[in-house]
Amino acid sequence: MTQPKKEKTASQESDFDFEQAIEELENLVSMMEDGELSLENSLKSFEEGIKLTRKCQTELNNAEKRVQVLINEKGDTEELDPST
Secondary structure (H helix, E strand, O other), rough: OOOOOOOHHHHHHHOOHHHHHHHHHHHHHHHHHHHHEEEEEHHHHHHHHHHHHHHHHHHHHHHHHHHHHHHHOOOOOOOOOOOO
């Protein structure tokens, strides 16, 4: 019988270290570019890279929302245009 997935709590999400994730991504890319990994290890590295990329994107989106809230509170700065 499989265990149900545990949802991450807010405190677990806040433990995410963006800079460390970027460093891990850079290491994964470097290892894959070297061409020394087996196919299986390359796939595992790719999967890990995708997970890290998604977490980083979520973190960036959250930061952008926080900045937007601060800007709107001050009222003296133009709204960010996400398309630029």
